[in-house]
Amino acid sequence: MTPAQLRRVREALNSFAVETPSWGFADTGTRFGKFFQDAAAIDLGDKLADAGHVHALTGCCPTVAVHVLWDFKPGEDPKAVARLARKHGVKIGAINPNLFQDQCYKWGSFGNNDATVRAAALQHCVDSVAIGQAVGSEYLSLWFADGTNYPGQGSIRERKHAFEDSLRALHRKLGPKQTMLVEYKPFEPAFYATDIADWGMALLLAKKAGPRAKVLVDTGHHYSAQNIEQIVAWLLDEDMLGGFHFNDRRYADDDLTLGSIDPYQVFRIFHEIHFFAADRGRMPKIAYMIDQCHNEKPKIEATIQTVVMAQELYAKAALVDHAALRVAQAKNNVVDAELILKRAFFTDVTAGLAAWRKANQLPGDPLLAHRRSGYARAAAADRRRRRKELGLTQGGSFA
Numbered sequence: 437m438t439p440a441q442l443r444r445v446r447e448a449l450n451s452f453a454v455e456t457p458s459w460g461f462a463d464t465g466t467r468f469g470k471f472f473q474d475a476a477a478i479d480l481g482d483k484l485a486d487a488g489h490v491h492a493l494t495g496c497c498p499t500v501a502v503h504v505l506w507d508f509k510p511g512e513d514p515k516a517v518a519r520l521a522r523k524h525g526v527k528i529g530a531i532n533p534n535l536f537q538d539q540c541y542k543w544g545s546f547g548n549n550d551a552t553v554r555a556a557a558l559q560h561c562v563d564s565v566a567i568g569q570a571v572g573s574e575y576l577s578l579w580f581a582d583g584t585n586y587p588g589q590g591s592i593r594e595r596k597h598a599f600e601d602s603l604r605a606l607h608r609k610l611g612p613k614q615t616m617l618v619e620y621k622p623f624e625p626a627f628y629a630t631d632i633a634d635w636g637m638a639l640l641l642a643k644k645a646g647p648r649a650k651v652l653v654d655t656g657h658h659y660s661a662q663n664i665e666q667i668v669a670w671l672l673d674e675d676m677l678g679g680f681h682f683n684d685r686r687y688a689d690d691d692l693t694l695g696s697i698d699p700y701q702v703f704r705i706f707h708e709i710h711f712f713a714a715d716r717g718r719m720p721k722i723a724y725m726i727d728q729c730h731n732e733k734p735k736i737e738a739t740i741q742t743v744v745m746a747q748e749l750y751a752k753a754a755l756v757d758h759a760a761l762r763v764a765q766a767k768n769n770v771v772d773a774e775l776i777l778k779r780a781f782f783t784d785v786t787a788g789l790a791a792w793r794k795a796n797q798l799p800g801d802p803l804l805a806h807r808r809s810g811y812a813r814a815a816a817a818d819r820r821r822r823r824k825e826l827g828l829t830q831g832g833s834f835a
């Protein structure tokens with residue numbers, strides 16, 4: 437790497453943080469089965485300890501996303517949770533309400549045709565806003581499982597109106613420093629018409645909700661052929677890109693490790709962000725978050741692998757020669773334009789990552805450092821013993 441490239445990588449990594457999900461450290465599974473891990477987190481204290489360990493090794497994950505239903509006990513003081521996070525060297529990040537698990541949501545939450553259920557869903561979100569304010573979280577992250585399974589089952593337009601009303605009402609409750617992220621997903625659990633099925637629907641709903649509502653792009657929530665970087669470029673241009681949920685997919689919402697199937701796609705997404713920043717003269721504010729649950733991989737290892745991959749691809753995308761790219765584009769020099777991207781993608785940024793880690797007093801290889809730390813073995817022994825004491829059968833959510 438040239439000194440100029442090393443500098444660009446350093447600058448890029450200095451401005452890049454990824455939020456880990458609390459649910460990524462606990463036992464989760466598919467609807468077919470779960471395979472438990474002794475080292476899986478039992479409670480929020482374990483999850484925050486694991487997240488703190490990942491941040492200590494990577495220097496890149498200062499915040500942890502939480503799920504209100506899974507992580508907060510009723511009546512618990514959210515400030516105590518914020519203190520617990522601080523103890524482990526992290527802060528509470530995005531607050532995720534849970535609008536899909538309770539029996540009342542059989543026919544939907546914000547899209548339900550029963551006004552009392554819609555009101556309950558809204559109240560849960562308003563409570564989540566209050567939790568966010570208490571813990572100093574900037575983001576309320578909304579994903580809805582709402583939709584219908586059969587043609588004719590519900591009025592698509594009425595459900596849309598119900599979403600517009602509830603999102604607008606929720607936006608009014610946001611504090612001045614809070615942003616509401618609206619996530620979309622084409623299908624599952626609804627298999628006919630998901631109420632917020634794509635980025636266009638999320639964009640319209642966010643715009644109608646108010647100025648502090650933005651779109652959240654979950655990379656796994658797209659059909660196979662969709663051009664995600666184009667969606668990202670459009671949302672950036674509209675100042676409507678709020679954040680990401682990172683994961684990779686081969687077929688549907690597979691929860692695979694970021695970049696495990698198509699690292700070049702992640703690179704192209706990051707390229708659109710760097711290119712936008714170069715044109716605008718400022719880096720847009722984006723909440724980068726991981727949304728992955730690993731059923732087979734050790735959870736902390738998978739999280740570190742994801743973070744390191746995200747840093748590597750973000751650094752590679754920072755190496756695209758924007759001036760040369762603009763010239764190639766102006767001349768319609770298609771081959772050169774494409775090669776400019778390819779050259780950056782195939783640049784070995786190992787030296788840049790190593791230099792950044794050294795400058796930040798971080799281990800050169802976070803995964804190796806984790807394996808050598810003995811953390812997983814100690815966590816497994818401790819959590820196995822506590823499960824026995826508590827009489828817990830291993831469980832967790834189905835995220």
Ligand SMILES: [Mn+2]
Binds near residue numbers: 681727
């Ligand atoms: Mn997601």
